[in-house]
Amino acid sequence: MPLPQTQIPGRLQMQLAERGIRMTGPRRAILSVIETATKHLDASQILRKARTVDESVDRSTVYRTLGLLKRQGLIDELDLMHLNGEGHYYERKLGRDHIHMACLRCGKISEFVSRTFESLKNQLERDCHFHILVARLEVGGYCSACRR
Amino acid sequence: MPLPQTQIPGRLQMQLAERGIRMTGPRRAILSVIETATKHLDASQILRKARTVDESVDRSTVYRTLGLLKRQGLIDELDLMHLNGEGHYYERKLGRDHIHMACLRCGKISEFVSRTFESLKNQLERDCHFHILVARLEVGGYCSACRR
DNA sequence: TTCTTATTGCGACCGAGTCGCAACACGCGC
DNA sequence: GCGCGTGTTGCGACTCGGTCGCAATAAGAA
Known part of the structure; x- marks a missing residue:
């Protein structure tokens, strides 16, 4: 049962x-x-x-x-x-960080995983001697359906 | 005067x-x-x-x-x-976007300009067909003085 | 089963931000 | 300079996200 x-x-x-x-x-x-x-x-x-x-x-x-x-x-x-x-x-x-993209016209949220984002964080830790606990990349703009 | x-x-x-x-x-x-x-x-x-x-x-x-x-x-x-x-x-x-790093222990805010950040945004626009208007990358963790 | 301690629901509270409205002042046209 | 229309302001009331203190409750270790 x-x-x-x-x-x-x-x-x-x-x-x-x-x-x-x-x-x-x-x-x-x-x-x-x-x-x-x-x-x-x-x-x-x-x-x-x-x-x-x-x-x-x-x-x-x-x-x-x-x-x-x-x-x-x-x-x-x-x-x-x-x-x-x-x-x-x-x-x-869970797993690796992802980028959030918010469409300012239709409100759709999409996510994107990128190796470049990972390198950027590594670069930051190395060059700035900064120990990252959370990283948040949010982008606002127009999604593929809404841009013209 | x-x-x-x-x-x-x-x-x-x-x-x-x-x-x-x-x-x-x-x-x-x-x-x-x-x-x-x-x-x-x-x-x-x-x-x-x-x-x-x-x-x-x-x-x-x-x-x-x-x-x-x-x-x-x-x-x-x-x-x-x-x-x-x-x-x-x-x-x-003014000028190009920069990353904000916030130390969760001492509260210091530091800024960082990175070419990698620019490429990341370009990659996003290209791969996701997303037209970026604002991009905000914020990082929380420990700054060089506070990490141990 | 008991006992300690963390957690809960409740209600009051706080601070950030918004809104409608009547009074005001910017700056354009004269 | 002077008036006028419209955009802006101050005010006060309000909404909403989030917090807190407290007494009652329930986990779970002994």
């Missing part, structure tokens, strides 16, 4: 467990939302989705959990060029 | 004039603050400094003027990794 979707411990949940971080109902709900997201979500969207799993999840718990995941380096925080208001968007951090 | 500092029309003021944009007292004050800034300022710092020139400048006028300058492509808006709260920082846009 298969467990309900939200009960399958996802990777995020395991990564927190490995670090000896206490697991709770609301936390499980929020993690599952982030883990199964198919697009970039902001805090209020995460809250809304988490509530479909656990009715009682509170706004501040969402923010506290996002803070925890950020501190643990498990998610990245994005601005996406503030296409809609001033809030932030979140995504799981 | 030299004019008082704030009366010398700066480049920003001229660029707005060229575009037929009306010049006013508060606007002059705000422009001069941005023009003579030696570090990245946020909206409330700009307001405070502008008020030392023109007592009556209002908060919303600062935001409206920043919006104007953004739309005209004369300033860039930065997050600087949200080192202090959620606000934004502003700087004049």
